[in-house]
Amino acid sequence: MNRKGFTLIELLVVIAIIAILAAILFPVFAQAREQARATVCISNTQQIGLGVQMYLQDYDETFPIFYAYNTQVPGTTTPARAGDPLHQGVELEIYPYEKNREIFKCPDDDGSPFLADPNMGCPGLGSYFACYGSSYRFSHGIFTTIANVSSENNSYYTTTQIDTLASLEYPSNTRLMRDEMMPWFVDPKYGYYPQYYSQWHPRGGGIVFADGHAKFVVSAAQFDDESVCPGGEKSGQVDPNAATDGNSGYPGYPVYYWMCD
Numbered sequence: 066m067n068r069k070g071f072t073l074i075e076l077l078v079v080i081a082i083i084a085i086l087a088a089i090l091f092p093v094f095a096q097a098r099e100q101a102r103a104t105v106c107i108s109n110t111q112q113i114g115l116g117v118q119m120y121l122q123d124y125d126e127t128f129p130i131f132y133a134y135n136t137q138v139p140g141t142t143t144p145a146r147a148g149d150p151l152h153q154g155v156e157l158e159i160y161p162y163e164k165n166r167e168i169f170k171c172p173d174d175d176g177s178p179f180l181a182d183p184n185m186g187c188p189g190l191g192s193y194f195a196c197y198g199s200s201y202r203f204s205h206g207i208f209t210t211i212a213n214v215s216s217e218n219n220s221y222y223t224t225t226q227i228d229t230l231a232s233l234e235y236p237s238n239t240r241l242m243r244d245e246m247m248p249w250f251v252d253p254k255y256g257y258y259p260q261y262y263s264q265w266h267p268r269g270g271g272i273v274f275a276d277g278h279a280k281f282v283v284s285a286a287q288f289d290d291e292s293v294c295p296g297g298e299k300s301g302q303v304d305p306n307a308a309t310d311g312n313s314g315y316p317g318y319p320v321y322y323w324m325c326d
Contacts, residue, residue, distance in 0.1 A: 102172035103266055103281055106244065109168040110201065110271035111279040113242060116162040118277045126230040129158040131208035133217040134197050136185060140221070146187050147198035153216065154198040155208060171200035171244055173265035177257075185218050193245050200265075203242045206294045206325020207233070207275060234297030236275040240326070244270030249285035254318040293325035300326060 120129055132153045136146040145151040156169045174194050180186040187196035194200045205217070207228055215222040233239050246265040250257040269283035272291070282288055289301025298304070298321040304312045307319030314323035 103268070103271075105172050106266065106271045107279055107281045109171065110242065110244075110273045112163060112165075112168045113159065113201065114273035114277040114279050116159040117241060117273070119162040120159055121230055128208045128228045128230070129155050129203075131155065131203065131205055131210050131215045131217075131222075133203065133205070134185065135216055135219055136187060136196065137219045139216045139219050145219075146196055147194070152198060155203040156199045166198075169199040169201060170194040171265060171271070174200035174245070175263055175265065177246070177261050177263040178259070179261045200245055201242050201271070201273075202245050202326070204240050204293055204326055206321075207239060207241055228295055230275065232295045233275050233292075234295065235292050237278070239275040239292040239295075239297070240272055240300065241275045242273040243288075243326075244272075246270065247282075247285075247288060249288065252285070254315045255322070256315060289320075289322070294321050298325065 117129070121127070132155055135153055137143060138145045138151050143151060145153065147154070156166070160166065170192070171194070174192040176190070176192045176196070180190060180193075180196055181188050190196045192200065209215075209228050210222050210224060210226045212223050212225045213221045230236060244265060246257070246263060247255075247270045248264055248267055249255070250262055251264075252258065269281055271279060272282050272288075273279045274291075282291075289299065291300050292298065293300045300320065300322040302321050304310065304314070304319050304321050304324060306312075307314060310324070312319055312321070312324040314320060
């Protein structure tokens with residue numbers, strides 16, 4: 066019995082159909098995977114927000130001490146990046162209420178070019194979580210700053226400001242913490258592009274507010290409309306006293322983002 070195989074034309078048609086289906090479905094699969102990562106991220110931020118609320122209950126509604134981007138003990142070359150015994154970070158203050166370090170890791174955290182810096186970065190590591198202990202930026206203006214205790218980029222702050230939940234004008238709109246990278250940070254006015262920037266989520270990023278609720282923000286307009294200072298000043302609002310209150314900001318963009326984010 067003779068069997069008839071596929072002709073060359075038939076094979077080419079089948080291959081073309083498969084290629085068309087792949088071109089249609091692969092972006093859908095990629096979007097689904099990214100949506101899943103965004104869901105994990107917003108779940109993380111929600112849990113962190115709840116952890117901060119529990120911390121506040123134990124410390125008379127006083128926010129944790131602020132630290133950010135520390136890889137060395139300030140004023141020394143002693144290693145103090147994430148995992149080192151001398152590392153300091155807000156995530157360590159909240160950890161007793163979470164018992165899970167992984168919630169401080171954004172699934173899309175692939176670091177930034179700045180990680181290659183030998184002093185303030187972590188050459189060889191590929192994420193902010195691995196280097197600094199958190200993929201999320203805790204807002205300097207809301208957390209408590211203590212002179213010669215709080216530190217950022219391996220340098221101590223020289224001022225003290227005690228922030229409490231009661232001191233916030235609009236807790237439900239006050240940004241407590243955010244994804245380190247937002248897609249609109251390609252605009253230099255936010256201070257990230259180019260040397261600190263890498264795209265994480267393509268659509269937006271997770272935000273936690275001072276009352277504990279979290280959401281995924283998808284536009285610069287939403288981001289700029291969030292309060293960042295205890296008095297309710299908004300991220301994109303111009304600071305009329307920028308010249309005298311130390312808020313230098315991006316040239317031509319002296320907004321409260323630079324003072325309190």
